[in-house]
Amino acid sequence: GAVVSQHPSRVICKSGTSVKIECRSLDFQATTMFWYRQFPKQSLMLMATSNEGSKATYEQGVEKDKFLINHASLTLSTLTVTSAHPEDSSFYICSAGLEGNTIYFGEGSWLTVV
Amino acid sequence: RKEVEQDPGPFNVPEGATVAFNCTYSNSASQSFFWYRQDCRKEPKLLMSVYSSGNEDGRFTAQLNRASQYISLLIRDSKLSDSATYLCVVMPGGSYIPTFGRGTSLIVHP
Numbered sequence: 001g002a003v004v005s006q007h008p009s010r011v012i013c014k015s016g017t018s019v020k021i022e023c024r025s026l027d028f029q030a031t032t033m034f035w036y037r038q039f040p041k042q043s044l045m046l047m048a049t050s051n052e053g054s055k056a057t058y059e060q061g062v063e064k065d066k067f068l069i070n071h072a073s074l075t076l077s078t079l080t081v082t083s084a085h086p087e088d089s090s091f092y093i094c095s096a097g098l099e100g101n102t103i104y105f106g107e108g109s110w111l112t113v114v
Numbered sequence: 115r116k117e118v119e120q121d122p123g124p125f126n127v128p129e130g131a132t133v134a135f136n137c138t139y140s141n142s143a144s145q146s147f148f149w150y151r152q153d154c155r156k157e158p159k160l161l162m163s164v165y166s167s168g169n170e171d172g173r174f175t176a177q178l179n180r181a182s183q184y185i186s187l188l189i190r191d192s193k194l195s196d197s198a199t200y201l202c203v204v205m206p207g208g209s210y211i212p213t214f215g216r217g218t219s220l221i222v223h224p
Contacts, residue, residue, distance in 0.1 A: 006157075034211070041122070041216075042216055043118075043201070043214045043215055043216035043217060044158070044201075044214045046211065049211065091155070093157055093158075102160065103148075103160070103203070103212060105157040105158055105159070106157060107156075107157050108155075108156065108157045110155070
């Protein structure tokens, strides 16, 4: 079964609104989670590293004020896309490492901004 | 040069064929290597880790060539259900932050 759960799986929102995506670790605590974005036929691009109890670490070129990350507990990280625009439409996916170097992904969230 | 490079394909093969993908990486300090499978509009799922001695899992064989900095995936006796995108994933030593290739698309047809 899934060890990392992501919600919602699909969301459509209007331009200018904000959307929150949740990533939960099931049955384990994750001090670190990762957020990725994937455009069609492109690779997963790391957006930021979410650290429990502290600020997220953003990759170069990712606007921290636009993509707000909150990791308030050891089992939940959230990504909020603020003032969304059509170019933010993408597949957003989170992950958490568990043992060794195994990467567990959430199911992903398809965001469409209209 | 990209950190992890893959031929995006698509590789279009008939059922039963053998197909091989390569992936090159630029960071010589990379320590961990994986192949992930990603189905259309789904999250990536681990297919297999890649070890220096090479490893096999059923119809799938993965190999690592550190000197040339590439890894490979060989799929024998292709099935229709093997159709997917195969992602090469590389991690530096001591890090949990992977670098993904853009993926190689495989289409297996009847």
